[in-house]
Structure formats: C-alpha cells, structure tokens
Amino acid sequence: MGAMNDVLVWSATAVAVAVALAGLASTLARRRIGLVHLAGAAVLEVLLVVQAVVAGVALAGGERPPETATFLGYLGGVVLLPVAGVLWSRTEPSRWAGTVLAVASLVTAVMVWRLVQLWEAPGV
Amino acid sequence: MSEREPAGTAPGGTAAGPGRVLVAVYAVFALAAGARAAVQLATRFSEAPVAYLLSALAAAVYVVATVGLARGGRTGRRTALGAIAVELAGVLVVGTLSLADPAAFPDETVWSAFGRGYGFVPLVLPVLGLLWLRRRTPASGGMPGSGG
Numbered sequence: 214m215g216a217m218n219d220v221l222v223w224s225a226t227a228v229a230v231a232v233a234l235a236g237l238a239s240t241l242a243r244r245r246i247g248l249v250h251l252a253g254a255a256v257l258e259v260l261l262v263v264q265a266v267v268a269g270v271a272l273a274g275g276e277r278p279p280e281t282a283t284f285l286g287y288l289g290g291v292v293l294l295p296v297a298g299v300l301w302s303r304t305e306p307s308r309w310a311g312t313v314l315a316v317a318s319l320v321t322a323v324m325v326w327r328l329v330q331l332w333e334a335p336g337v
Numbered sequence: 338m339s340e341r342e343p344a345g346t347a348p349g350g351t352a353a354g355p356g357r358v359l360v361a362v363y364a365v366f367a368l369a370a371g372a373r374a375a376v377q378l379a380t381r382f383s384e385a386p387v388a389y390l391l392s393a394l395a396a397a398v399y400v401v402a403t404v405g406l407a408r409g410g411r412t413g414r415r416t417a418l419g420a421i422a423v424e425l426a427g428v429l430v431v432g433t434l435s436l437a438d439p440a441a442f443p444d445e446t447v448w449s450a451f452g453r454g455y456g457f458v459p460l461v462l463p464v465l466g467l468l469w470l471r472r473r474t475p476a477s478g479g480m481p482g483s484g485g
Contacts, residue, residue, distance in 0.1 A: 282380065286372045298361070305357045312358045320365050 216271035216278075217329045218264060225260040229322035232257060236302075236315035243308045250314055251299065257321065258295045265292050268328075284331045291324040350409040351417065351473050359469055362462060363403040369455070370396035370447045377444060385443050391431055392446040398424045402466065409473075418470055425463035428452060432460070 232253035239246055265288055278284045298317020302310040352360050374392040382389055398420050405417030432451035435442040445454050452459030 280376070283372075283376050286376070290368065290372070297364075301357065301361055301364075305353065307354050309354050309357050312355075313361045316358060316361050316365070 215276055215332055216268035217332050218267050221260055221264040221267065222325055222329060225257060225264065225325050226322050228253060228257045228260060229318040229325070233315040233318040233322075236311035236313070236318065239311035240308045240315075244311075245306070245308065246302055246310045246314055250302075250311065254295045254299050254314065254318070257318065258292075261292050261295065261321070261325075264325075268332075278332045279334050280331055284328065287324055287328050287331065291321055291328065294321045294324065351406045351414060351470065352409050356406060356409075356469055356473065359466060360403060360406045362458070363399055363406060363466075366447065366455075366459065366462065367396065367399035367403045370399050373447065381444075385441070388442045388444060388446060391427075391448070395424075395427060395431075395447050398427065406466070406469075414470055414474065417466065421463045421466040421470070424459075425467070428459050428463065 232250060235250055235253060236246065239250070268284075268288055272281075272285075294317055298314050298321075301317070302313035305313060350356070370392065374389065374396045377389040377392055402417050402420035402424060405413045405415075405420055407413070408416075428448045428451060431442075431446065431448035435446075435449040442449055447455060447459050451457060
C-alpha cells in the first residue's frame with residue numbers, strides 16, 4: 214500500500230465511524246457532546262497524524278502518487294478536519310454539536326479512502 | 338426538554354443549531370471544490386477551460402454561502418440566499434449539461450451529474466440551505482418555525 218498503511222487506514226475508518234455514531238446518538242438523545250466524543254476525536258487525530266508522517270516518509274523516500282499535489286492537499290486537509298470539527302462543535306451549545314462532529318468524522322473517513330485511491334491510482 | 342435552545346448570535350442568526358451543521362457541510366464543500374478547482378486550473382487549464390472555470394465558480398459560491406451562513410444577520414442571510422440560489426441553478430445546469438454533453442466536462446467537477454461524485458450532496462445542500470434560511474428569516478410574512 215506504500216504510503217497508506219492498512220492498519221492505520223482501517224483503524225482511522227473505524228474510529229471515525231464510531232465518533233460519527235456517538236455524535237449522531239447525542240443529537241438524537243438531545244444532549245451535548247461529552248468526553249467520549251472528544252476522546253474519540255483525539256484518537257482519530259493521533260492516527261491521522263501518524264498516517265501523515267508515514268506518508269511523508271514515503272514521499273521523502275522518493276515514492277510519488279500520480280497526482281502528488283492532490284494527494285498532499287488531502288493529506289493536509291484530513292489532519293486538520295477533526296480539529297476543525299471539534300472546535301466548531303464545541304462552541305455549539307445545543308444537541309446539534311454531535312451532528313457537526315459526525316459530519317467532520319464521516320468526511321474524514323471518506324478523505325482517508327480518497328488518499329488510498331490517490332496513492333494506488335495507476336500513473337498516467 | 339431541558340436543553341437550551343440555540344439562541345444564535347442575533348435575531349435571524351443562521352449559524353446556530355442545525356445551521357451549524359449546514360455551515361460545516363458548506364465549509365467542507367468550499368474546501369473540496371476550492372482545492373479541486375485550484376489543482377485543475379494549475380495543472381491542466383487548457384484541457385477544458387470552461388469546465389475548470391465552472392469548478393472555480395462553484396468553489397467561490399460555496400465560500401460565499403459558508404461565510405453568509407456563518408455570519409448570519411440580515412446581510413449574512415441575503416449573501417447566503419444569493420449564493421445558494423446560484424448554487425442551485427449551477428448544480429442543475431451543470432448537472433444537465435454534463436450528462437447531455439460529457440465531452441465538455443472531461444474531468445469531474447462538484448456539480449457534474451448533479452454531484453454524483455459527492456453522493457448527490459451538492460444537489461440536496463442548496464435545498465436544505467434555502468429551507469433553513471426561510472426558517473431563520475424573522476417573521477414578516479413568513480411563519481415562525483413551529484417545528485415539523
């Protein structure tokens with residue numbers, strides 16, 4: 214898989230989906246987000262940072278996906294996304310904070326898989 | 338029942354409660370469309386200038402809508418309304434054209450095939466945006482949102 218580590222990709226996906234479900238659950242329960250959400254988002258962030266470092270090492274080692282610029286854009290974006298999601302949801306005093314976090318988490322999961330696609334895409 | 342209802346930043350605020358989710362989704366699309374347009378314009382502008390400029394237009398529309406919704410208030414709502422109207426027209430026109438004349442759109446844009454590449458969210462988003470704006474407009478002919 215080159216720059217995209219199987220274990221990291223699947224772990225990040227699982228954690229992202231879990232955080233999204235927890236967020237939706239808190240919205241349905243009419244509650245604000247709690248420590249579980251923040252802890253989950255933190256784990257997700259750590260996984261993404263480790264993945265970004267792994268990808269950075271592969272890139273530094275001379276491996277290149279066909280669309281390097283796009284790949285780098287996604288790599289930078291995916292690391293910032295959970296942080297942005299947490300910040301934007303923490304300032305929301307209603308039950309909708311959970312949905313905000315869920316959106317950010319699901320987009321994170323999608324972006325991780327886009328990164329896998331971009332890395333594995335056949336060169337033009 | 339005991340939860341605090343989102344008060345918003347001002348009467349007619351559009352960034353609180355469900356609006357915060359909407360702003361988040363708009364921000365994601367502003368970023369996605371913007372990044373895609375930047376890459377397309379920078380690396381292969383000559384291949385399909387019209388499609389790529391439309392991509393850039395879509396990105397700009399999402400940015401304006403995001404800012405309008407996030408700021409709220411009278412100006413914010415008007416700005417968002419304009420941007421979302423353009424967005425709805427854009428996704429319908431580009432969506433139709435991209436299916437009718439695929440050769441003109443060799444590369445995916447956010448609005449291609451009504452946003453199929455993005456789970457049709459680009460098609461649903463402006464509708465939700467307009468509904469939300471209507472709900473958040475202070476009563477002056479419109480009904481205050483009574484749930485539903």
